[in-house]
Amino acid sequence: MADDPDLTRVESRGGRRAAGERRSLTSGAAAARRRAVGVAATAVSAVTTVVVLILAVHIFFVAFEANTANDLVRWFGDRAGDLGWQFKDVFQPENPKAEVAVNYGLAALVYLVIGRVVTSLIRRLA
Known part of the structure; x- marks a missing residue:
């Protein structure tokens, strides 16, 4: 059977097809990885x-003396306070507006x- 030229051609075509399928699976996995890396980088x-x-x-609201009784101004102030954790008092100039601008800006x-x-x-992983 191995000497049969028709069978050899069929086997060789099947071999090429299998390699091509493997290549497309590999490129599909690479494309999926690139998409996942792109999504992760975009999310960050x-x-x-x-x-x-x-x-x-928050810096803008403080600089222009926004109404602190306003819910939106208070919301931004609360979030900025949470996000500014260790930076809130790095510099302590006398002007409170400058203090907020410098520390929260930092x-x-x-x-x-x-x-x-x-x-x-993350993008280098792609």
Whole structure:
């Protein structure tokens, strides 16, 4: 049977087809991995952007003396207070507006840098 040329052609075509199927499965897995890495990097970037925006809005509200009795202003202040954890009193200038701007601005900068580094590391996995 092995000497039969028709059978050899069929076996060889089947072998090529199997290798092609393996290649498409491998490329499919690679594409799925690239998509997953892209989604993870986008998620980290989006979360970082939201955190930085919350801190920036809080700085804006403080700088322009927004009404602290307003629920929206209070919400941003509470979230910024949670996100600013160790940065709230790094610098203590006499002007309270400057204190908020500098300390929460520093927190925003640190979040931004860390978010960019993590996003870059995630994208390198692809």
